[in-house]
Amino acid sequence: MEARQFYMQLQPDWQTLAVEGETAGEQQCWIDVYERGVRLRDDDSSSSSDAKDDVLPKVRVESATSAHFELDLNAALDQRIAPSSPPFLEQGQQQHLVAITKRENQWIEVHAHIADREQPVRTIFQAPTATMHSQKRAGTGAIPQLHTVDVSMDEKFVAVGGADGLCTLWDALDRTEAMELSGHLLDVTRVLLTGSLDFTLRIWSVESGKCAAILKGHRGGVEDIAILGKGRNVMSSSSDGLIHLWSCGTQDVIAKWGNDAHSAVRCLTVLDDSSTKALVETSTSNEPHELEAETDGKIVFAGLDNGEILGVDIRAREAVLNLQGTASVFSCAAATTESKPLLLTGSEDGILTAWDLRNTSTPLQLLSRSSAPINRIVCGNRDTVWTAHGDGGCSNWSHVLGENTHTNVAGISTELTGPQYDPIRDVAIAPKTGRVFTVSRDGRLRDYIPHFL
Known part of the structure; x- marks a missing residue:
């Protein structure tokens, strides 16, 4: 290939x-x-x-x-x-x-x-429509590196997480810092259910800015999180090599999965496979836990530091997929198109891999714009894919999710610029307007109103 x-x-x-x-x-x-x-x-x-x-x-x-x-x-x-x-x-x-x-x-x-x-x-x-600068941290006078960003469903707030426990809410319209959420001791890697390198997850009230619950159980830094359905259950992955399924109401771990190599789990993504049934168990004798909701037909995919990609049927508690990537897997995203369910993985060596989950014997596509790590993959509207890169690039790919033909060849259609080679750590897409937000090692939150071919 x-x-x-x-x-x-x-x-x-x-x-x-x-x-x-x-x-x-x-x-x-x-x-x-x-x-x-x-x-x-x-x-x-x-x-x-x-x-x-x-x-x-x-x-x-x-x-x-x-x-x-x-x-x-x-x-x-x-x-x-x-x-x-x-x-x-x-x-x-x-x-x-x-x-x-x-x-x-x-x-x-x-x-x-x-x-x-x-x-x-x-x-x-x-180029960015606006660039917002993080405030210098008290005591150090340094501008914190930013690791993660997300946008609320109503697009009122943009949540940003960064070094030394930084977690702030920005007003998406005024582009001003609305409030700081204090509590984590180490780097915040996902928001607004937040996960941190201090081994904990926290659930926050956006209205008050207060922490409503702390989820404890990992023995390593939290690398990624995923919310199931309406949010009664969430999932987390950690450098301790484990994936946890949590009850938000009780803060209990109701299921956990490891891997034979005890390799750090760098990223997570969840696919609803109930319609295509490419991997999900057609029938299971497992009754759901009393604290478990909206897990039927859900597959969680995890990217490991040793290059493995695991797939687990959450309800059945069974492994359904084991793939080998080209290097340490830094990011992943799942999507279902009209024709097939797909899994996208981004690796430390800069390779974007697309897998057809109906036939995973060989990758569907292998693409690479540079050797810089792919830190995040987000599937947006218009069947496009956004990737955040370690060399300061943020790319919009076309024809990765659709059929790759002679006239529709996968490639980059839009490239977001701004950082001077500082790694883009995360990218988030506003669900209604399509605005794109990125965060970088340089401590800046950038807002784009993208133009497409």
């Missing part, structure tokens, strides 16, 4: 240069066009004495030398520009060309005209 794609990377502070350049009379930034592909290797194509490498699938990431361009942000639309630093070309081979085809204040659409290809590669580069 091989998925070779062309990608573009634009100078992160291009919008700042565009604004400043209006006065200086020079509005130039750099853009690179490069080819990158991932394919599975045959078992006999390489050997390794590392036991872990013997288990994980062997993949080869192939890339070609990039073409480097100096892009005039004020150039006439559709004016094609040749590279300032072209890659080595064979005799008779043509150069790639780029052109800005549309522009607004916050975004530009760039086309890369690839030699020997009919259709150009099209990407929208989107």
Whole structure:
């Protein structure tokens, strides 16, 4: 299997240069066009004495030398520009060309005209509509790193979690800090049911800002959480290698799962498989726990530090899936399309893998825009997928969830810019308006109103 794609990377502070350049009379930034592909290797194509490498699938990431361009942000639309630093070309081979085809204040659409290809590669580069800065922490004077973000269903609040127990609510309309939720001692990794590296989960009242309940039971930092249905039960994963099913009402653990390798569980996602029944047990003799609700037909998927992906039927308490990723699994998301149930995983080596849960013998797709870790995957509207990356990129992928055809090839359609190579730790999509929020190591919460192709 091989998925070779062309990608573009634009100078992160291009919008700042565009604004400043209006006065200086020079509005130039750099853009690179490069080819990158991932394919599975045959078992006999390489050997390794590392036991872990013997288990994980062997993949080869192939890339070609990039073409480097100096892009005039004020150039006439559709004016094609040749590279300032072209890659080595064979005799008779043509150069790639780029052109800005549309522009607004916050975004530009760039086309890369690839030699020997009919259709150009099209990407929208989107700058933030607003950037909010975290307050310096008392005692240290340092701006805290941000790890996680989520948006309330009514879009009134944006919740942000970060280093040293930081958990704050922002007013989504005014873009001002509304209140701070104090209680965690170490880094907050998920909100607004929150999980922290202090081994606990907390349930908060948004109205009062007070902690309503503390869930204790993990012996390692909480890495990820998931809410089932209306929220009577929640799930958590931890560096202790365990997944817990909790009763919020009593704060009790009503079920738990481990893994044979005792590997840290980095991420969770839940799929309702009751309609497709790709993995869920058709019948089970297990009666639900008296504190258990809305678990029938639900499969929880977990990404492990050792590269495994586990699937568990929550009601039946049975493992239904065990896959091997390409590296430590940092993020995962499940979705059901009209044609198939899918699982997406993002790994430490920057590979986005799509699995058809009806047939998991081989990945459906392997994609990679860079070698930076994929810290979060979110399935949005319009059958698109958002990924947050360790190199400061946040990408919107098209045709990953739908059928991949000759005319509909999976690729990046929108790239959010802003951070100067600081890792994007999380991304959240507002359920009604589609606004996109990201948080980064630089301590900033960024708000985007994305434009799509």
